[in-house]
Amino acid sequence: MTGTDIQGGTLESIRLYSYFRSSCAWRVRIALAHKAIAYELVPVHLLRGGGEQRSSEFFAKNALGQVPVLELTTHTGEVFRLTQSMAILEYLEETRPEPSLLPKTPQLRARARQLAEVVNSGVQPLQNLKLQQELRARGLEPEPLVRSFIETGLTALVRIANDSAGRYLVGDELSFADLFLVPQLAIARRFNVDLEGYPLLLRVERECEALDSFRAAHPQAQPDFEAT
Ligand SMILES: N[C@@H](CCC(=O)N[C@@H](CS)C(=O)NCC(=O)O)C(=O)O
Structure with missing residues (x-):
């Protein structure tokens, strides 16, 4: 997805699927705030109705049925979706290196x-x-x-x-x-x-x-x- 990274400036939206109490989504929220990346938070209630993360709609976003999911959408509707908080943090660090969240050596x-x-x-x-x-x-x-x-x-x-x-x-x-x-x-x-x-x-x-x-x-x- 050339030109669709966070630093590319061609994105229509950055969405984070999150649950307020999820420790994994919380990690990503800190990184987004630290790097001053604006995003839309989409709540996924992990308990209500047996858990919204287990709906077929959400499984299409994360086959493990878990938050967080980071979703980048371009102006032309292309979607780049990432799960796994560590992979998301590494992606944010590579595409928005400053302020850094990794030491220098x-x-x-x-x-x-x-x-x-x-x-x-x-x-x-x-x-x-x-x-x-x-x-x-x-x-x-x-x-x-x-x-x-x-x-x-x-x-x-x-x-x-x-x-x-x-x-x-x-x-x-x-x-x-x-x-x-x-x-x-x-x-x-x-x-x-x-x-x-x-x-x-x-x-x-x-x-x-x-x-x-x-x-x-x-x-x-x-x-x-x-x-x-
Ligand atoms: N290794 C994954 C773990 C994701 C994960 O386990 N998320 C939890 C919340 S912290 C979840 O969505 N649990 C839903 C469930 O167990 O049904 C990550 O770091 O993103």
């Missing part, structure tokens, strides 16, 4: 991606709604199991970040790692993880929450927010 860039993947691959799939629903359908209460997966992931994050953290998880510049951390900590609270044992993560979270991009991306700032 290869080692630190790899460290930021490593920390992000601890959450992305090591924790989030083990707390996802579908898994919780499947466990409940088999008579199992997901909370203790999910809590222990989250604790293991947060402990791993601290071990890795102990060597790299400055103001943020990797040095003094915001990176992918922080975009994965903050939504994950919100999910940890929902599963009653005692976060007092993770002072480094809480300190970085406070730094992030002071930024306008994190304020704009917060679930409470979303049009589909529900106080439940």
Whole structure:
């Protein structure tokens, strides 16, 4: 799709399919806000009516039935659709490199991606709604199991970040790692993880929450927010 990238300026619309509480969509909302990319937010209610993400209309956008989905449409109606928050973040970083969300050296860039993947691959799939629903359908209460997966992931994050953290998880510049951390900590609270044992993560979270991009991306700032 030549000329249809975000930096190409030929786009009719940029849409993000999102759910206010989805940690994966939250990561992308932070990146879009950080890079000052204007977009239209399309809410997808993950619970209502069995979940709008499981409708045939939405499956046509993401065959896994998950948010986020980023959809770019050109003036001529061509559509470029991306799923998977990490792929979306990499795409945004390549097409709108400034302000960057990756450190300057290869080692630190790899460290930021490593920390992000601890959450992305090591924790989030083990707390996802579908898994919780499947466990409940088999008579199992997901909370203790999910809590222990989250604790293991947060402990791993601290071990890795102990060597790299400055103001943020990797040095003094915001990176992918922080975009994965903050939504994950919100999910940890929902599963009653005692976060007092993770002072480094809480300190970085406070730094992030002071930024306008994190304020704009917060679930409470979303049009589909529900106080439940
Ligand atoms: N690896 C995917 C995971 C996407 C994902 O699991 N999204 C969750 C919300 S955070 C979802 O849509 N769950 C719906 C369901 O489980 O039915 C990504 O990073 O985008």
